[in-house]
Amino acid sequence: xxxxxxWTMAAIALATGAGFAxxxxxxxxxDFFFPVPVEGKLAREMTRLVRVYNDSxxxxxxxxxxxxxxxxxxxxAQAAAKAGKPPAVVLMSANFNVDLKLSGDIMSLEPxxxxxxxxxxxxxxxxxxxxxxxxTVDGELYGVPFHNSTPLLYYNVDHxxxxxxxxxxxxxxxxxxxxxxxxxxxxxGDKIERYGFQMPxxxxxxxxxxxxxxxxxxxxxxxxxxxxxxxYDSPSMLGAVRFVDDLIHKHKxxxxxxxxxxxxxxxxxxxxxxxxxxSTGSLSFIRENMKAPYNxxxxxxxxxxxxxxxxxxxxxxxxQSEASQQAGWxxxxxxxxxxxxxxxxxxxxxFAPRRSSYDxxxxxxxxxxxxxxxxxxxxxxxAQPWFSTYQTVAVRKALEDEVQAVMNGKKKPDxxxxxxxxxxxxxxxxxxxxxxxxxx
Amino acid sequence: MTMASLQHADPAAGAPTxxxxxxxxxxxxxxxxxxxxxxxxxVFLVLFTYLPIVRVAVDALREVPHAGGPSRFVGLANFxxxxxxxxxxxxxxxxxxxxxxxxxxxxxxxxxxxxxxxxSNAFTAVLRVVLxxxxxxxxxxxxxxxxxxxxxxxxxxxxxxxxxxxRGPNWLGDSDVALWSIMGITVWKNAGYYMLFYIAGLQNVxxxxxxxxxxxxxxxxxxxxYVLLPALAPTTAFVVVIALVNVLTSVDHVVVLTRxxxxxxxxxxxxxxxxxxxxxxxxxxAAAATLxxxxxxxxxSLGSVRAMERGGRGVA
Numbered sequence: 001x002x003x004x005x006x007w008t009m010a011a012i013a014l015a016t017g018a019g020f021a022x023x024x025x026x027x028x029x030x031d032f033f034f035p036v037p038v039e040g041k042l043a044r045e046m047t048r049l050v051r052v053y054n055d056s057x058x059x060x061x062x063x064x065x066x067x068x069x070x071x072x073x074x075x076x077a078q079a080a081a082k083a084g085k086p087p088a089v090v091l092m093s094a095n096f097n098v099d100l101k102l103s104g105d106i107m108s109l110e111p112x113x114x115x116x117x118x119x120x121x122x123x124x125x126x127x128x129x130x131x132x133x134x135x136t137v138d139g140e141l142y143g144v145p146f147h148n149s150t151p152l153l154y155y156n157v158d159h160x161x162x163x164x165x166x167x168x169x170x171x172x173x174x175x176x177x178x179x180x181x182x183x184x185x186x187x188x189g190d191k192i193e194r195y196g197f198q199m200p201x202x203x204x205x206x207x208x209x210x211x212x213x214x215x216x217x218x219x220x221x222x223x224x225x226x227x228x229x230x231x232y233d234s235p236s237m238l239g240a241v242r243f244v245d246d247l248i249h250k251h252k253x254x255x256x257x258x259x260x261x262x263x264x265x266x267x268x269x270x271x272x273x274x275x276x277x278x279s280t281g282s283l284s285f286i287r288e289n290m291k292a293p294y295n296x297x298x299x300x301x302x303x304x305x306x307x308x309x310x311x312x313x314x315x316x317x318x319x320q321s322e323a324s325q326q327a328g329w330x331x332x333x334x335x336x337x338x339x340x341x342x343x344x345x346x347x348x349x350x351f352a353p354r355r356s357s358y359d360x361x362x363x364x365x366x367x368x369x370x371x372x373x374x375x376x377x378x379x380x381x382x383a384q385p386w387f388s389t390y391q392t393v394a395v396r397k398a399l400e401d402e403v404q405a406v407m408n409g410k411k412k413p414d415x416x417x418x419x420x421x422x423x424x425x426x427x428x429x430x431x432x433x434x435x436x437x438x439x440x
Numbered sequence: 441m442t443m444a445s446l447q448h449a450d451p452a453a454g455a456p457t458x459x460x461x462x463x464x465x466x467x468x469x470x471x472x473x474x475x476x477x478x479x480x481x482x483v484f485l486v487l488f489t490y491l492p493i494v495r496v497a498v499d500a501l502r503e504v505p506h507a508g509g510p511s512r513f514v515g516l517a518n519f520x521x522x523x524x525x526x527x528x529x530x531x532x533x534x535x536x537x538x539x540x541x542x543x544x545x546x547x548x549x550x551x552x553x554x555x556x557x558x559x560s561n562a563f564t565a566v567l568r569v570v571l572x573x574x575x576x577x578x579x580x581x582x583x584x585x586x587x588x589x590x591x592x593x594x595x596x597x598x599x600x601x602x603x604x605x606x607r608g609p610n611w612l613g614d615s616d617v618a619l620w621s622i623m624g625i626t627v628w629k630n631a632g633y634y635m636l637f638y639i640a641g642l643q644n645v646x647x648x649x650x651x652x653x654x655x656x657x658x659x660x661x662x663x664x665x666y667v668l669l670p671a672l673a674p675t676t677a678f679v680v681v682i683a684l685v686n687v688l689t690s691v692d693h694v695v696v697l698t699r700x701x702x703x704x705x706x707x708x709x710x711x712x713x714x715x716x717x718x719x720x721x722x723x724x725x726a727a728a729a730t731l732x733x734x735x736x737x738x739x740x741s742l743g744s745v746r747a748m749e750r751g752g753r754g755v756a
Binding site: 075263272 | 613616
């Protein structure tokens with residue numbers, strides 16, 4: 001008896017308490033899912049940003065939810081949507097937009113532009129041109145770029161000096177890269193004490209870097225206008241895979257097998273690798289952890305200078321109430337403002353997608369102090385859109401599995417690119433059956 | 441279990457003494473109580489175990505298009521697609537190697553550990569804690585640590601190997617080595633846990649049987665082979681079951697360290713299912729592969745329960 005009464009009291013207290021907390025402010029509460037691809041410090045900074053936003057106004061209260069890596073974030077957001085609780089705003093890997101639009105998960109942002117009296121061209125005008133393709137799907141705006149990156153060559157200045165190379169002049173071409181790597185590799189008989197060059201070979205990173213190599217070999221990697229085609233079995237990709245194969249097995253300047261990104265950066269910090277290919281998103285991480293002097297350079301070219309864009313954009317999930325849609329867009333507008341983007345860029349090392357961010361005094365001063373950030377920025381005019389197809393992850397893995405086999409000496413490049421293409425074509429087939437192969 | 445014993449106990453206690461009652465006592469006297477007590481767990485089991493099982497069985501026979509739209513019945517096509525998928529064959533083969541290569545050494549180690557720390561004293565108490573410790577570390581955390589242990593050239597393992605003049609391979613990045621490295625983590629993690637069962641098992645071996653064997657002049661090895669091992673048969677059967685189930689149901693280290701790579705060299709069936717469902721959005725194929733692995737799990741469990749019962753009778 002007594003306990004029943006206590007329970008009733010507790011229930012009443014809870015109910016009224018919740019009512020009091022919710023009502024007077026009349027706020028719209030929304031969820032914001034965000035990944036942290038590089039390191040934990042970013043999660044804290046993101047949480048801080050969201051708190052700043054929540055404190056700055058009274059209409060919207062954002063709950064920031066850390067959702068793991070890029071792939072996990074996509075998964076969790078889609079799972080939440082399937083369960084009927086779609087997150088209002090998600091910071092999503094920018095090359096998933098095609099896939100998410102096809103699966104009907106994300107919504108077009110055009111109505112918000114229209115309501116605000118802006119056109120897509122005007123809205124995207126301030127963003128770097130290389131970002132436009134990944135922000136739009138089928139000619140409509142689906143994502144607002146938030147932070148972006150390209151691959152970048154990081155090298156150890158001391159090693160360059162020891163090897164008689166000019167630390168002010170990083171290798172510009174594949175030939176110079178191979179040559180420098182040979183000079184930088186330290187051998188003790190058959191054993192290799194220090195590798196001249198290293199690049200991450202794990203899933204996700206490898207596909208991105210292979211697209212960098214095939215693009216700088218004149219190729220395109222994927223069809224930028226249509227989600228049903230990739231160009232794996234092409235001379236540009238074949239050359240790129242052969243180059244990786246040669247660096248490992250012919251020149252022996254790169255370790256065989258796969259090394260994940262964490263292993264590559266650790267090898268660079270420990271002086272075990274002289275040159276590494278990593279994301280510009282790692283700039284701050286490397287600046288903070290690299291004890292020896294280092295410098296950065298463009299990704300070397302064989303045919304032309306070209307790098308893929310990476311990074312994430314802000315998307316909105318379907319199935320929101322009108323109020324949370326408006327709240328979500330308000331939050332996106334704040335998060336993608338010139339100032340917020342500039343601050344985030346300085347904190348992380350990603351470059352800011354808005355050109356106007358670089359006109360601010362803080363940014364000018366920052367660039368002057370950090371010449372490595374300037375190099376990353378200078379490479380931007382050569383940036384190409386990030387591969388984005390139907391079934392992006394599986395299609396990417398089709399290539400990665402084959403390149404990993406080459407890196408392990410299990411397969412020759414010629415067979416590898418053929419098999420990768422075959423697998424990718426099979427994966428893309430259902431989409432093509434619905435589009436390019438569906439004839440009247 | 442609970443429900444059966446409650447129903448059992450009630451009439452046994454009440455009905456026979458009163459003789460002429462019309463209805464069985466358990467109906468009259470709060471027959472609903474066991475069900476009420478079970479209700480909370482039944483609700484959760486139905487919602488999160490049985491309904492999903494039914495759903496998986498239905499999905500396995502259907503094709504759900506990735507780009508939305510209605511699903512359609514495809515019969516056993518998903519099963520033949522899974523069996524015809526080289527990635528599945530690779531994952532299944534890996535799983536077989538992984539099963540044999542982890543269960544056998546883990547059990548041998550567990551038995552060895554148990555024999556070593558069987559007697560209780562201060563030294564073995566410390567040793568038990570040390571040996572059991574890896575089981576307390578969550579597999580995800582352990583895998584994150586092993587990332588640095590396995591780092592080529594710079595990792596802890598290579599550091600110690602260098603001290604004795606050896607050179608390690610690319611532990612997780614060489615497709616010939618990676619699966620064995622993953623297996624190493626599993627053995628390291630579980631041996632101490634299974635040791636506990638063997639310690640308990642050893643304590644149940646009657647002293648007089650061992651003493652009888654000693655009087656008959658059996659040496660240590662003979663006592664182990666002819667007395668202890670047969671007496672431990674039920675423990676072994678039990679440990680084999682949980683070890684095999686573990687082999688099919690935990691892939692945390694694969695997810696953290698290699699994501700099945702390089703080139704699927706460390707892919708296991710459970711991770712393959714995850715990839716089919718969440719990377720390739722092929723829910724039908726994922727469901728078919730799930731049903732197959734559940735069938736294997738059931739077969740293993742049933743077979744081992746039989747073996748356990750036989751083993752139990754053998755000792756008694």
